[in-house]
Amino acid sequence: MSLTQSKKLGLTSKILIGMGAGIILGLLLRNLFPDSSFINEYITEGFLHVIGTVFVSGLKMLVVPLVFISLVCGTCSLSDPSKLGRLGGKTIAFYLFTTAIAISVAISIAILVHPGNASLVSEGLSFNAKEAPSLSEVLINIVPTNPLQAMSEGNMLQIILFAVIFGFAISHIGERGKRVAALFNDLNEVIMRVVTLIMQLAPYGVFALMAKLALTLGLETFGSVVKYFFVVLGVLLIHGFIVYPSLLKLFTGLNPLIFIRKMRDVQLFAFSTASSNATLPVTIEAAEHRLGVDNKVASFTLPLGATINMDGTAIMQGVATVFIAQVYGVDLTITDYTMVVITATLASIGTAGVPGVGLIMLAMVLNQVGLPVEGIALIIGVDRLLDMVRTAVNVTGDSVATVIIAKSENEFDETTFNDTQAGKTAGSFNDQLHAK
Numbered sequence: 528m529s530l531t532q533s534k535k536l537g538l539t540s541k542i543l544i545g546m547g548a549g550i551i552l553g554l555l556l557r558n559l560f561p562d563s564s565f566i567n568e569y570i571t572e573g574f575l576h577v578i579g580t581v582f583v584s585g586l587k588m589l590v591v592p593l594v595f596i597s598l599v600c601g602t603c604s605l606s607d608p609s610k611l612g613r614l615g616g617k618t619i620a621f622y623l624f625t626t627a628i629a630i631s632v633a634i635s636i637a638i639l640v641h642p643g644n645a646s647l648v649s650e651g652l653s654f655n656a657k658e659a660p661s662l663s664e665v666l667i668n669i670v671p672t673n674p675l676q677a678m679s680e681g682n683m684l685q686i687i688l689f690a691v692i693f694g695f696a697i698s699h700i701g702e703r704g705k706r707v708a709a710l711f712n713d714l715n716e717v718i719m720r721v722v723t724l725i726m727q728l729a730p731y732g733v734f735a736l737m738a739k740l741a742l743t744l745g746l747e748t749f750g751s752v753v754k755y756f757f758v759v760l761g762v763l764l765i766h767g768f769i770v771y772p773s774l775l776k777l778f779t780g781l782n783p784l785i786f787i788r789k790m791r792d793v794q795l796f797a798f799s800t801a802s803s804n805a806t807l808p809v810t811i812e813a814a815e816h817r818l819g820v821d822n823k824v825a826s827f828t829l830p831l832g833a834t835i836n837m838d839g840t841a842i843m844q845g846v847a848t849v850f851i852a853q854v855y856g857v858d859l860t861i862t863d864y865t866m867v868v869i870t871a872t873l874a875s876i877g878t879a880g881v882p883g884v885g886l887i888m889l890a891m892v893l894n895q896v897g898l899p900v901e902g903i904a905l906i907i908g909v910d911r912l913l914d915m916v917r918t919a920v921n922v923t924g925d926s927v928a929t930v931i932i933a934k935s936e937n938e939f940d941e942t943t944f945n946d947t948q949a950g951k952t953a954g955s956f957n958d959q960l961h962a963k
């Protein structure tokens with residue numbers, strides 16, 4: 528490939544190449560040197576682990592400052608408190624609505640396909656569920672007693688609350704507020720530029736993450752839960768590629784194909800990191816610069832979504848509950864299913880946007896309907912792959928909601944949405960610097 532060609536390669540293509548190369552390398556090493564301690568020590572847990580972790584840490588490093596700065600900017604330009612209240616109400620209602628659809632579809636398909644089989648119950652199945660927080664704890668925890676501690680712990684709901692109040696105050700103190708707002712707007716530009724810088728590392732980071740995954744993924748248990756795996760995968764794909772695009776078309780009239788195309792990078796980040804939180808900087812960047820959502824809306828809806836809107840997770844929890852009930856031969860009643868819809872919606876709200884937490888929160892759903900929590904041990908082996916896909920669905924759901932809400936609030940730039948080149952992160956960071 529010539530130099531000019533390689534320069535033109537977009538970020539998505541580079542990430543896909545990194546992903547493919549990583550999987551191939553991982554599979555090759557796994558098959559050529561099955562039990563090599565050298566590979567394990569120096570490649571898997573050495574080189575690949577370092578590169579992959581550095582990349583994910585780089586993304587995580589931006590989350591707290593980005594959410595705080597961006598949300599302060601967003602709220603200080605929303606001086607009307609009723610607009611803020613309406614935005615909050617709409618966002619939460621929409622998130623609950625899509626999660627309820629997701630879990631209902633998941634339960635229905637799982638009942639129809641019947642992935643669980645009683646022969647799967649084996650002796651010695653054990654799983655130590657961590658205690659899931661109660662609803663009152665979740666509510667009390669939204670108010671930070673110390674905002675700096677909230678930031679150092681990355682507690683998203685607390686940061687959101689503090690930033691909203693802070694931004695709101697800025698918009699109500701006249702001239703002085705304008706100066707502070709201008710400072711935050713400048714800081715926002717800086718942090719967004721850092722996001723594009725870190726995004727340039729994605730192909731290498733994704734390469735390392737995928738290679739490590741291919742080297743370490745244990746699929747011994749896959750055989751017995753293959754039906755469960757494909758039911759979850761199927762419902763996730765239906766939700767991502769049919770339900771969301773239809774909602775987008777229905778509520779906004781926008782072309783869903785453009786949306787799907789523009790979401791590709793964000794989905795790839797989510798897929799490789801299995802973390803909505805780590806993907807947040809990329810989601811915000813794409814919503815504002817590629818999809819045309821105003822910062823006022825994106826800065827509020829997306830961090831909130833990465834924290835409470837987990838449709839993909841709810842889908843897994845719905846199918847898993849039905850699956851475990853089938854395995855243990857428990858007949859769930861309509862009331863049980865209603866409880867599952869309610870608790871899985873709450874559980875997905877309480878699920879942090881980090882890898883694997885959805886499975887821990889599943890314990891809460893199982894407890895609610897009296898199913899054995901040890902059943903989780905059955906599906907844990909295939910959860911990593913499903914986690915990657917459901918995280919991609921989670922971030923897509925946040926983005927769909929953001930576009931729909933922004934359009935309804937007239938905080939949306941349709942020209943940017945329709946422009947295929949808008950905000951495209953191609954080439955190198957240098958190209959972008961010069962393009963500005």
Ligand code: ASP
Nearest residue numbers: 802803840880881884885
């Ligand atoms: N990994 C998911 C996310 O970050 C959460 C989960 O389902 O475990 O969105």
